[in-house]
Amino acid sequence: MIGALAAACFVKAFGAVFLGVARRPHEREPVEAPRTMLVPMAALALLCAAIGLLPALAVPFLDRAAATWSAAATAGGGAPVPLRTLAPVGPLGWITVLSAALWVGAAAAVLLLRRRMRVEDDQRVPTWDCGYAAPTARMQYSSSSFAEMLVAIFRWALRPREHAPRLRELFPKSAHHRSHVDDVVLDRWFLPVLRWIARKLLWLRFLQPGRIQLYILYVLIAVLALALSTVPVGELLKGLVPR
Amino acid sequence: MMSDRAVDAAVQPLLLLLLPPLLLGVIVKTKAAFAGRVGAPLLQPYHDLWKLLRKGAVLSRTTTSVFLAGPAITWVAVVLAGLLVPLAGGAAPIRFDGDLILFAYLLALGRFFTALAALDTGSSFEGMGAAREMTFACLAEPALFLGLLALARTSGGESLSDLFGAPIAASWSSATPTMVLVLFGLFIVLLVENSRIPFDDPNTHLELTMVHEVMVLDHGGPALGVVLHGAAVKLLVLSSLVVGLVVPVRVDAAPLRWALFVAATLAVAVAVGVVESTMARLRLLYVPNLLMGACLLTGFGFLLLLGTHP
Numbered sequence: 001m002i003g004a005l006a007a008a009c010f011v012k013a014f015g016a017v018f019l020g021v022a023r024r025p026h027e028r029e030p031v032e033a034p035r036t037m038l039v040p041m042a043a044l045a046l047l048c049a050a051i052g053l054l055p056a057l058a059v060p061f062l063d064r065a066a067a068t069w070s071a072a073a074t075a076g077g078g079a080p081v082p083l084r085t086l087a088p089v090g091p092l093g094w095i096t097v098l099s100a101a102l103w104v105g106a107a108a109a110v111l112l113l114r115r116r117m118r119v120e121d122d123q124r125v126p127t128w129d130c131g132y133a134a135p136t137a138r139m140q141y142s143s144s145s146f147a148e149m150l151v152a153i154f155r156w157a158l159r160p161r162e163h164a165p166r167l168r169e170l171f172p173k174s175a176h177h178r179s180h181v182d183d184v185v186l187d188r189w190f191l192p193v194l195r196w197i198a199r200k201l202l203w204l205r206f207l208q209p210g211r212i213q214l215y216i217l218y219v220l221i222a223v224l225a226l227a228l229s230t231v232p233v234g235e236l237l238k239g240l241v242p243r
Numbered sequence: 244m245m246s247d248r249a250v251d252a253a254v255q256p257l258l259l260l261l262l263p264p265l266l267l268g269v270i271v272k273t274k275a276a277f278a279g280r281v282g283a284p285l286l287q288p289y290h291d292l293w294k295l296l297r298k299g300a301v302l303s304r305t306t307t308s309v310f311l312a313g314p315a316i317t318w319v320a321v322v323l324a325g326l327l328v329p330l331a332g333g334a335a336p337i338r339f340d341g342d343l344i345l346f347a348y349l350l351a352l353g354r355f356f357t358a359l360a361a362l363d364t365g366s367s368f369e370g371m372g373a374a375r376e377m378t379f380a381c382l383a384e385p386a387l388f389l390g391l392l393a394l395a396r397t398s399g400g401e402s403l404s405d406l407f408g409a410p411i412a413a414s415w416s417s418a419t420p421t422m423v424l425v426l427f428g429l430f431i432v433l434l435v436e437n438s439r440i441p442f443d444d445p446n447t448h449l450e451l452t453m454v455h456e457v458m459v460l461d462h463g464g465p466a467l468g469v470v471l472h473g474a475a476v477k478l479l480v481l482s483s484l485v486v487g488l489v490v491p492v493r494v495d496a497a498p499l500r501w502a503l504f505v506a507a508t509l510a511v512a513v514a515v516g517v518v519e520s521t522m523a524r525l526r527l528l529y530v531p532n533l534l535m536g537a538c539l540l541t542g543f544g545f546l547l548l549l550g551t552h553p
Contacts, residue, residue, distance in 0.1 A: 003348060004384040007355045008377035015362030015373070021305055091339045098337070098345065102323055109315035109469075110308075116465045117300035117311055127303040127364045128461050141362070141370020149378040153531050 008150060016143035023137050053103070056096035144179065151181055158184060250497045252336045259325045262505065263475030264288035266482065266512040273516025288475070295468030303461055305365040313360025314459075314466050317353035318473040324349035325480045329404045329487065331504035340401040343391045347384065350436065350477065354380055357470075361458035372457030375527070379442065379454065382534035383435045389541035390425045390432070396548045397421065407487035415491050418551065424544035426488050431537035433481040433515075435530075437474065440519040442530055482511040 032038075051058045129135045151160050158181050165175030182188060268285040275282025302310070327346045329335040335342075358373035394406040397414035415422050435442045438455035445456055459470045486507040494500045525533060 001381055001385045003351060004377070004381040007351050008381060011355060011358045011362065011373065011377055014359060015370075019307070019309060019359065019363040020365030020370075091341055094337075094339045094342070095345070098323065102319060102349075105319040105323070106312075106316040109319050110312045113311050113315045113466060113469060114308070117302065119300050119302040124302050124304040127305050127366045129366065130368060135367075137365070139367050140365050141367050141374065146362075146370060146374045146377075149374055150381065153378070153382075 005150075008147075012143050012146045015141075015146065020140050021137040023140070053099040054096045055090075055092040059092055147181075159188075247495075247497050248334065251331070251334065254497075254501055255330050255336055256326065258330060258501070258505070259322060259476060259479065262508070263472065263479040264292060266478055266508065267475055269509050269512040270516040270519065273513050274520050277517070277520035288471075292468050292472055295471070296465050298464035298468075300464050300466070303364055306363050306461070309363045310360050310461070311466060313356045313363070314462060314469040314473065316356045318469050318476075320349045320353040320356075321473050321477045321480065324353075325476055327403055328480055328483050329407050330483050331500045334404045334408070338402045338404040342402045342404075343395070343406065346403060347387055347391075351380065351384070353473070353477070357455075357458055360462070364461045366461065368457050369460055372454055372460075375454045376438075376458060379435055379530060379534060382531055382538065383432050386428050386534065386537040386541050387432045389538060389545050390428045393421055393425050393541060393545040393548055396545065407484070411487065412491035418548060421544040421547045422488065424540045424547070426485065428537045428541035428544065429481075429484055429488065430514075431533065431540075433478075433485055433511075434518065435534060435537075436481055437478045439515055441522050441525040441533070444519075444524045478512075479508065482508050482515075485511050 151158055160179055160181045162177070162179040164177050164179075165172070167175075265285065265288070267288040268283070271287070272282045272285055324346050326337045327335050327342050327349075329338070354376060358377055361369035361373040391403075391406065394414070395401060397418050398406050398408070398410040400406055400408065400410070434440070438445060438453075443454040443456070445453075447453060447456070455474065459467060462470055483504070486504060490503065490507045494503060
């Protein structure tokens with residue numbers, strides 16, 4: 001289920017950001033970033049994709065790193081590290097071969113289909129609108145309409161908030177409908193708990209008066225405490241006690 | 244004389260590409276028989292595909308390269324998934340431990356790109372279809388995985404070839420209730436993944452009633468042909484899972500085995516046709532309930548095993 005949800009999430013994100021028609025005209029004509037900014041991002045993205053799709057190529061590097069680390073750990077007298085290679089994690093060789101086959105096959109199929117379906121730009125037509133005469137870009141599926149069904153199914157956990165107009169009169173005036181889904185974990189659990197802790201600990205503020213002398217004193221106390229912690233108190237006590 | 248494995252490895256890709264349209268023909272014929280009509284010839288889907296592949300292209304101004312990449316990548320992903328399944332018992336051309344996860348996610352990858360191609364058109368109808376397809380998939384995925392997990396537990400294997408291989412017959416006698424539950428669960432997954440009734444009616448061309456068909460409203464000509472063929476391959480692949488469950492008899496002779504497989508697959512197509520003729524499409528709001536029912540079926544099937552198959 002997590003996999004399918006992830007797929008739905010990325011369809012939603014990619015579709016809403018990159019596909020379809022712009023809902024509003026651009027306020028300023030967008031400008032592409034200079035190449036020095038694009039190339040590093042592309043290189044990092046390619047490396048990410050390569051590690052995921054061709055794991056057998058990435059594993060030797062990781063194994064070598066793991067080997068030096070485990071050798072160092074064993075030399076230092078630590079327990080031997082059990083996992084010296086990543087190979088048992090999964091059928092990495094198969095994944096590599098098959099994903100290479102998949103993407104080579106996919107690229108070939110895409111090229112073939114594109115050659116077969118080449119259409120000049122001036123021959124293109126509008127998207128099929130089911131006979132409706134005046135569609136506008138705002139009628140597209142937005143990302144919240146895409147997620148609406150999923151949100152409805154998981155309503156018990158996600159608790160979407162809706163502000164729907166209530167119709168009372170025969171001729172209702174123009175109204176707005178808004179809905180949004182809060183981040184369940186962050187907005188409903190972490191932030192309230194953290195805020196509560198912050199309120200309860202307000203009295204500790206006197207420690208932070210903003211005077212540098214005090215902070216230096218804190219550092220001194222910390223250093224002294226550390227130094228004292230090395231003193232073998234037990235041994236000293238034993239020495240004090242007469243035999 | 245070729246060895247059995249070589250025969251299997253050669254026959255499977257061929258069947259995978261050539262058999263699927265016949266399944267569609269059988270379904271249509273079954274439905275026609277129920278309605279008292281003669282119906283289209285069995286081989287009509289082949290003619291339709293051939294016609295589509297020769298047609299010219301019409302593209303929307305809105306679409307980008309994603310629009311054509313969708314059908315192409317989906318087709319490749321589905322066919323690759325088909326090579327992981329042992330079609331006629333035996334062993335699949337490609338198999339390794341854990342390939343069932345790759346199988347499920349190849350199908351998901353295909354769905355991902357079909358949905359992207361749908362959103363690429365900027366049409367609200369296609370956006371709606373994409374949203375429904377992705378939503379239903381979220382609920383069908385646990386049913387599929389729990390079913391496969393139950394099979395993995397009964398057979399003790401970790402690849403699809405082990406799951407649907409020789410131990411199936413033994414599983415039927417040792418874990419009958421589980422096998423029945425998993426069978427029902429997988430049949431429901433087959434129906435939803437292929438957008439058949441009761442989830443979706445592939446025959447309607449009313450945009451608002453559809454799930455899969457509405458996503459490909461804007462695809463025409465060769466692209467539509469690729470979409471339809473890919474969908475038919477997916478139908479065959481998922482039917483073969485059901486076949487693998489219900490036909491536990493394993494014949495050694497390759498020709499007989501493949502003939503048995505084709506006959507059983509066509510029988511599944513008839514079953515799909517019977518379901519479509521005797522049921523109405525569910526109201527969209529009830530679809531998630533049915534899918535959760537499928538998850539419960541396969542989930543219970545798995546739970547039943549916990550005592551008997553450690």
